[in-house]
Amino acid sequence: MPETALTVITGLFAYLMGSILFAPVICRLWRLPDPRALGSGNPGATNVYRAGGWLPALLTLVLDAIKGAIPVWLGLWLQLSPVALAIVALCAVTGHMLPLFARFQGGKGVATALGAGLALAPMTTVILAGLWGLILWRWHISSLASVAAAAAGPIVSALLEPDALPLFGLLTLLILVRHRDNLIRLAQRREPPV
Numbered sequence: 001m002p003e004t005a006l007t008v009i010t011g012l013f014a015y016l017m018g019s020i021l022f023a024p025v026i027c028r029l030w031r032l033p034d035p036r037a038l039g040s041g042n043p044g045a046t047n048v049y050r051a052g053g054w055l056p057a058l059l060t061l062v063l064d065a066i067k068g069a070i071p072v073w074l075g076l077w078l079q080l081s082p083v084a085l086a087i088v089a090l091c092a093v094t095g096h097m098l099p100l101f102a103r104f105q106g107g108k109g110v111a112t113a114l115g116a117g118l119a120l121a122p123m124t125t126v127i128l129a130g131l132w133g134l135i136l137w138r139w140h141i142s143s144l145a146s147v148a149a150a151a152a153g154p155i156v157s158a159l160l161e162p163d164a165l166p167l168f169g170l171l172t173l174l175i176l177v178r179h180r181d182n183l184i185r186l187a188q189r190r191e192p193p194v
Helices: 003-018 022-029 045-052 054-077 082-097 110-120 122-139 142-160 162-178 180-187
Strands: none
Touching: 003 054, 003 082, 022 045, 022 054, 045 054, 054 082, 054 110, 082 110, 082 162, 110 122, 110 142, 110 162, 122 142, 142 162, 142 180, 162 180
16 A cells, blocks of 8 residues: 555544543543643643642543554554654644544643654653653643743754654644643743643
8 A cells, every 4th residue: 555545544543543532531530620621721631630630640641642652653563654654643643632522622732742752753752751841840830841842852853863853843833833822821921830
């Protein structure tokens, strides 16, 4: 089968996987408030943490990362090119941001990008995750940590894993656009801490 067809099929699978939002499911299982009614209204690990602490938030983070990793692993198994793998990863992240199963009202895509990155470029992703953790520890603002790590992605990738540069370049654009409201609040010093 031609790579273009494989990329389209794998990308569609990635988008559908990304469209599964685990935060509301975890909150229902823990009998917590819907995370979309808290903080930023984002169905992600940060709002799950606000609702119920670190354990359900960690589970949400892991599941959201796995749904980013699985399509990329499939693409690697199919021997897709780096650009095709970047497209597949972006489809998974876009699925989380604009989920088919939740009226296209999704999250910021950071955890799903983490999973896709770990599958495709583990060294770059581990460094970015460390940067995210350091900034979160210092300032306690999840969006600041996410934006900084995303912005550093292409630079770290270009130095360590240049084949993954298309992925990190496109992810940076997606994540920054998705965080535009957070960026405004950060500039106004109104962004709430975790």
